[in-house]
Amino acid sequence: MTHSPSTSTPAVDANLWLEDVTGDEALTWVREHNDKTIAEFAGTNAFEYLESNVRSILDTDARIAYARRRGPYLYNFWRDAEHARGLWRRTTMDEYRSDTTEWEILVDVDELAEREGENWVWSGAQVLRPDQNLALLSLSRGGADAVVVREFDLTTRTFVDTEDRFHVAEAKTDIGWIDSESVYIGTDFGERTLTDSGYPRLVKRWSRGTPLAEAVTVFEGEQTDVAVSGWHDSTPGFERSFVERAIDFHSSHRFQLLGDDTLVRIDTPEDARISVHREWLLIRPRSPWTAGDTTYPAGALLAAKYDDYLAGSRALTTLFRPDAHTSLEQYAWTRDHLLVVTLSDVQSHVQVLTPSENGWETTQLEGLPDLTSSEVIDTDPRESDDFFLNSSGYLTPATLFSGTAGGALEALESAPAFFDTTGLTAAQYFAESVDGTRVPYFVVRREDAPAGPTLLYGYGGFEKSMTPGYSGINGSAWLQRGGTYVVANIRGGGEYGPQWHTQALREGRHKVHEDFAAVARDLVARGITTPEQLGALGGSNGGLLMGIMLTKYPELFGAIVCQVPLLDMKRYHLLLAGASWMAEYGDPDDPDDWAFISEYSPYQNTRATALYPPILIATSTRDDRVHPGHARKMTARLEDEGHTVYYYENIEGGHGGAADNAQAAFKSALTYTFLWDQLAR
Known part of the structure; x- marks a missing residue:
């Protein structure tokens, strides 16, 4: 089912004021809508039980403490009921193997936030190798992508407070150690030092004891690039520095940066993924590539001796060759x-x-x-x-x-097991899309269960694969309740290599939507569910997919949850990091591109006369990747047209939608309560 953009869509966007992220009027609108949604779905005993159960799963000490091995230490970031914002800590491998691991606490983010009066959310750390005595910590306010970078002394477990410390004000910063006295950094240095996507355009070498303003520029990208970055490989015997210029989301130029700051191009396909390790160069082309007398397929993995390749050799060994x-x-x-x-x-x-x-x-x-x-x-x-x-x-x-x-x-x-799997099965099926493509999907449900409430999840973008994985939250909140859970491996993802993704780029985007709709229809045809009992869930790029399901395929669903979404595809490239995704979606300012984008852009395709299923749209004020204006404006337009829409915006949380376990538990409880209320009637 398709249709042209609504002729009733106003030529001037009356909801632009909702793009003012922290404006008083916009935030008043947000709070009013939050109150309405909370009043509708939260506050009941059932909701509170579900929220408490999810919180206990997120907080339990029985979770696996995944760690990163760095020399003699294993580093871990940990949240639980007592440490809502988290602990950064480390241990040794011998301790890690023991039943009662002793951790050295390095940073208590809860204590730090309270002491400094800041809403700190952990964003990561880079430890100096091999010394293990210094680290660069990234902390965001409320979970945004923009961070404050501060140098930390791992010996004293305190922040370095000398005048020559490495400290960077809040920005979308890319930084990494060269040695104890210098770093490579890309950040907001002032006018025209960020790309149109809001990421660093310059790479500089910053030496300890010098002002950031005096850092030496070693590479400069174009204003239209997505980002540039620089890093140093300190592997003994193979010390090298590199810079990368991301032309768009899928294409890059890479260089080795020599000691005199000259650049040597690593001449691989722009769309290939590469890595350098010791004497080896690995290349994974995303489209067919001819090197020498041989053409290599998209998705292959190729190996070459790095120095020989830079010298002109194209002797490549195929380590992996894809098939159908x-x-x-x-x-x-x-x-x-x-x-x-x-x-x-x-x-x-x-x-x-x-x-x-x-x-x-x-x-x-x-x-x-x-x-x-x-x-x-x-x-x-x-x-x-x-x-x-x-x-x-x-x-x-x-x-x-x-x-x-x-x-x-x-x-x-x-x-631990967080839900009872007795009687549950996981099976794989295939649906046939409009063009005949077989689209796989997984179904988790009770054996021989009648048609009932079913939740269909999809993403379909950026070559991201949706592989099977355990979710205690989904299991306890949905499967245990009698619901069926489905994951669609639609095009746009990477489940069958780069071509599964590239065929759904730009003017091929309709294949993503057609695949997801095909899975929805196949579920009904197999008797697993009915349209009235079928719900759909997706976030970010998957949130865009949900907006399209609402406006183009409303008859297939009984309810939709649309999280941190892109929805106004006429303006997405003007908002926050949106310009970085034009290789995925196209340029709406180009009439030829807008011709195919306009066919599906949810915000431009709503209709007052359509029969839409109820929808919950959720986002985060602090999301500085996908602008919350998408979710706000779509909600306002649907309301103006008389549709049933619920809205919730977390004031914190960044693109993940939650800054701590309490917020994540509330968001999950709200999602599953809404879906069950709509689909299990």
């Missing part, structure tokens, strides 16, 4: 081995590849549970062949494995 069912999902170096995760019809397999004088040897990684998806959590390629790997499935709680490439896996810890 199998794609490359992830790869990660240990010191001397390469871990490769592949997907075969969205089911994962792990291999260990080892280079030698006789070529590359491939072995399967044994010991992983059946019917689960696996992901490499961490390696420390600078120093060891050790790695952490996580494995879970829709009905199988996560297990954290430790291994050494070439050795056996050790199950370090398993997460």
